[in-house]
Amino acid sequence: MKSRYDALVIGGGPGGAIAAGELAGAGHSVCLVEKRPAIGAPVRCAEGIGKDVLKEFIAPDDRWISAEINGARIVAPDGVSMTVEQQMAGSKVGYILDRKIFDRDLVWQAASRGAEVHVKTRATGPIVEDGAVKGAVLETCGTTRKVKADVVIAADGVESKFARWCGVDSAVPLRELMSCAQYILTDIDIDPGLTVFYLGNKVAPEGYAWVFPKGDRTANVGIGISGRRSRDGNRARDYLDRFVAAQFPGGKTIEYIVGGVSVCRPLPCTVADGLMVVGDAARLADPMTGGGIYNAMKTGRLAAGVASESISSGDCSSSALMAYDRAWRDSKLGKTLERNWRIKEYFITLSDEKLNTIIHSISKMNLKDFSVFNLVKELIRHNPRLLLELKGLHDSLKAG
């Protein structure tokens, strides 16, 4: 490890890997550090991603695609379900990934473009000079080093400690942190091409339970509930165990993971002098779905583009780096995040009875494109009375 780089990337998930790869590809010296001893493990993810957005970053590879998804099913609290198959929309919909292999491939790609990679290496604090971030203190197996950089990219995931050490308050409100638990269950009867979402306050208060196929008889079966609904006897894992007992009593658990997903608005500002924050660390997971892989890769790429220019011009002040903050906020991603946050705020207020009514109503629609946007648009078209409750939501849809 050198004592100085153009850019230092904290975290070896998809956001950090893409940022490091793009910067190295642009000819900059880059160091990526990952505190875990292995990239991609332990997984803290349900592993779903859209086909169309994935291919912006990497060509699909059978080594890390667990399943190909061609439709989605939503199950109402009363058990009535609606299914949307994607045959109308061409080659769209998504994949369930194997994140252990996927994440490693992304870092591999970054390394082959020239980025230096160090695992089991943890940032313990920033180097700050005249109020600007100038690098980080890194710790590897008891050895501490100071490593300087023109720009530090914080891609340290849901914990988001690096930004916090730099004075950016990244703490998530309890109610907007989804407390999650997931099993990989095998030997279960599933539709291997369908993702299934179970809604309802008894199943998963303010969240949902999911079944994401990983093979013909294997799936990620998980649950997320709002932090404010979590308490002894009714924690994410308790809800998951009850869900599995009801839906997959014969299933065999071959992996068990837990995690947190933020469903709040993004950080008010994702840059500071010498610092850029990307992905989950910037609170950019989708508030409606909890999905964060694409948003991390996209903001990793946008951050790298602006960082590259700033490094070359010798100005890594927050005003120069603000071009990154503006870029993602003005992009489709930024607008979708704001819109989906508003929709989420509405959905969490719904009783099971109302959720039933809405899902029964959707099941009668002819939905060709299963997106949050189309879902809500159709919902309002079929239930004009909803508009009264959803005035702000409707306006934001028109704006989006």
Place this chain on the structure above:
Amino acid sequence: MLVIHRECCGYCGACVSVCPEGALELVDAFLTVDNACRSCGVCARVCPVGALEVCDEEPV
């Protein structure tokens, strides 16, 4: 004070992200708490498995 039940902890970091004081830190698979902790219990609420507990005093 905050007690970490390590036999339950899934080292997911959910607690780290809600801590208002930044007192928690996940060192690979080992959760640490420093003296900025005010025992507010937000972390204990959010934990998916119940691995955190605010106790009045140190358990014997």
